[in-house]
Amino acid sequence: xSILTQPPSVSVAxxxxxxxxxxxxxxxxxxxxxxxxxxxxxxxxxxxxxRDRPSGIPERFSGSNYGNxxxxxxxxxDAGDEADYYCQVCEDGGRQWVFxxxxxxxxx
Amino acid sequence: QLQLQxxxxxxxxxxxxxxxxxxxxxxSISNSDSHWGWVRQPPGKGLEWIATIYHTGTxxxxxxxxxxxALSVDASKGQFSLKLISVTAADTAVYYCGRHxxxxxxxxxxxxxPGYLLTVSS
Numbered sequence: 001x002s003i004l005t006q007p008p009s010v011s012v013a014x015x016x017x018x019x020x021x022x023x024x025x026x027x028x029x030x031x032x033x034x035x036x037x038x039x040x041x042x043x044x045x046x047x048x049x050x051r052d053r054p055s056g057i058p059e060r061f062s063g064s065n066y067g068n069x070x071x072x073x074x075x076x077x078d079a080g081d082e083a084d085y086y087c088q089v090c091e092d093g094g095r096q097w098v099f100x101x102x103x104x105x106x107x108x
Numbered sequence: 109q110l111q112l113q114x115x116x117x118x119x120x121x122x123x124x125x126x127x128x129x130x131x132x133x134x135x136s137i138s139n140s141d142s143h144w145g146w147v148r149q150p151p152g153k154g155l156e157w158i159a160t161i162y163h164t165g166t167x168x169x170x171x172x173x174x175x176x177x178a179l180s181v182d183a184s185k186g187q188f189s190l191k192l193i194s195v196t197a198a199d200t201a202v203y204y205c206g207r208h209x210x211x212x213x214x215x216x217x218x219x220x221x222p223g224y225l226l227t228v229s230s
Contacts, residue, residue: 031212042223043147043217045217048211049211089214090213090215097215099155
């Protein structure tokens with residue numbers, strides 16, 4: 001089954017752009033979804049199907065997926081974006097799910 | 109607005125059966141666009157998908173848990189439930205129920221319950 005590789009941590013200054021990656025061989029052939037989880041809270045879907053945003057998610061959150069790497073980009077980062085971010089894919093036509101290990105985003 | 113709420117015993121003894129229920133409001137469990145399911149998170153660790161169910165009873169289980177897990181739906185009550193048998197301390201986690209949306213060959217969770225901490229301990 002898939003193993004999705006995420007960096008354990010990413011740090012960025014306020015106002016800068018954060019880039020969080022999710023790697024797997026040929027991940028570009030799958031749909032990737034991203035979740036934000038703040039401390040003590042349930043996860044929140046921020047990007048689905050590689051690049052679509054649910055209603056209510058700011059345009060600052062964007063996604064891409066090509067080759068062996070999917071990327072979540074958060075522009076104009078602020079303190080409210082500090083959270084753990086998880087990528088997720090499905091295999092076998094949706095019958096098996098895999099989550100990445102998560103990336104802790106720190107706003108300096 | 110769709111809302112989900114987990115409920116259960118809170119504490120389960122090793123080797124016992126874990127039972128959790130998710131109550132859905134603001135949407136019908138029988139909605140043809142919606143699947144429902146569970147994701148868990150051990151303390152301090154990442155997310156793990158457990159299973160997904162459609163109101164017709166079609167289920168998908170995590171291969172690593174399949175021998176111990178069962179999902180069921182009670183559409184009349186607007187609830188779906190998780191049973192996990194032969195629990196160990198490794199099953200201690202926050203359990204999240206959610207709406208699992210199907211897209212082309214994939215699922216994602218677009219609504220999450222607040223989470224329910226279940227502890228396995230004697």
